[in-house]
Amino acid sequence: xxxxxxxxxxxxxxxxxxxxxxxxxxxxxxxxxxxxxxxxxxxxxxxxxxxxxxxxxxxxxxxxxxxxxxxxxxxxxxxxxxxxxxxxxxxxxxxxxxxxxxxxxxxxxxxxxxxx
Amino acid sequence: xxxxxxxxxxxxxxxxxxxxxxxxxxxxxxxxxxxxxxxxxxxxxxxxxxxxxxxxxxxxxxxxxxxxxxxxxxxxxxxxxxxxxxxxxxxxxxxxxxxxxxxxxxxxxxxx
Numbered sequence: 001x002x003x004x005x006x007x008x009x010x011x012x013x014x015x016x017x018x019x020x021x022x023x024x025x026x027x028x029x030x031x032x033x034x035x036x037x038x039x040x041x042x043x044x045x046x047x048x049x050x051x052x053x054x055x056x057x058x059x060x061x062x063x064x065x066x067x068x069x070x071x072x073x074x075x076x077x078x079x080x081x082x083x084x085x086x087x088x089x090x091x092x093x094x095x096x097x098x099x100x101x102x103x104x105x106x107x108x109x110x111x112x113x114x115x116x
Numbered sequence: 117x118x119x120x121x122x123x124x125x126x127x128x129x130x131x132x133x134x135x136x137x138x139x140x141x142x143x144x145x146x147x148x149x150x151x152x153x154x155x156x157x158x159x160x161x162x163x164x165x166x167x168x169x170x171x172x173x174x175x176x177x178x179x180x181x182x183x184x185x186x187x188x189x190x191x192x193x194x195x196x197x198x199x200x201x202x203x204x205x206x207x208x209x210x211x212x213x214x215x216x217x218x219x220x221x222x223x224x225x226x227x228x
Contacts, residue, residue: 042222043220043222044219102214104151108158
């Protein structure tokens with residue numbers, strides 16, 4: 001079945017440091033890929049998404065590129081802020097049809113802490 | 117404001133006492149879903165609904181029931197809760213299953 005693997009956490013950085021959170025996936029067909037963010041005490045918010053190979057999703061300074069050849073969707077940000085401290089989830093959706101319709105398959109989440 | 121709401125936000129209960137967690141969305145979405153979040157496991161889908169009166173099992177449906185009598189509501193029912201159902205629960209909705217999903221704020225359930 002489909003699966004998503006994220007880099008082990010937690011990740012601790014100083015403000016203005018470069019961030020990379022690795023995400024690789026296994027899926028049949030052509031899934032859509034997502035990064036969700038969960039701030040303390042809140043639900044999940046969509047951060048960015050990509051629906052086909054070589055698409056780049058971007059939002060709030062975060063970027064991720066859908067790499068079909070390496071089955072990866074790594075999250076990057078050039079300069080993190082204290083306010084970026086949160087849990088980040090990589091996820092995929094297999095799309096229409098079959099028993100997986102609409103289901104998001106999540107990675108285990110990566111806790112990011114940014115210090116001033 | 118477009119949103120997904122869940123109630124209660126926090127619940128402590130005892131083994132075997134039936135409970136319902138409500139979920140409501142005001143975006144006229146057809147697709148709704150329940151997930152549970154456990155440390156180290158990410159989120160796993162419990163049940164989903166493609167439209168009114170259409171529901172199906174996700175990856176971890178054992179011990180849960182759902183119903184979809186109205187488009188906006190999708191309650192999660194635990195007929196006889198057990199301690200292994202202690203978890204953080206999220207409801208989500210989207211216009212269709214292939215669209216961006218919007219999540220509720222979560223319900224933290226503890227079963228003693």
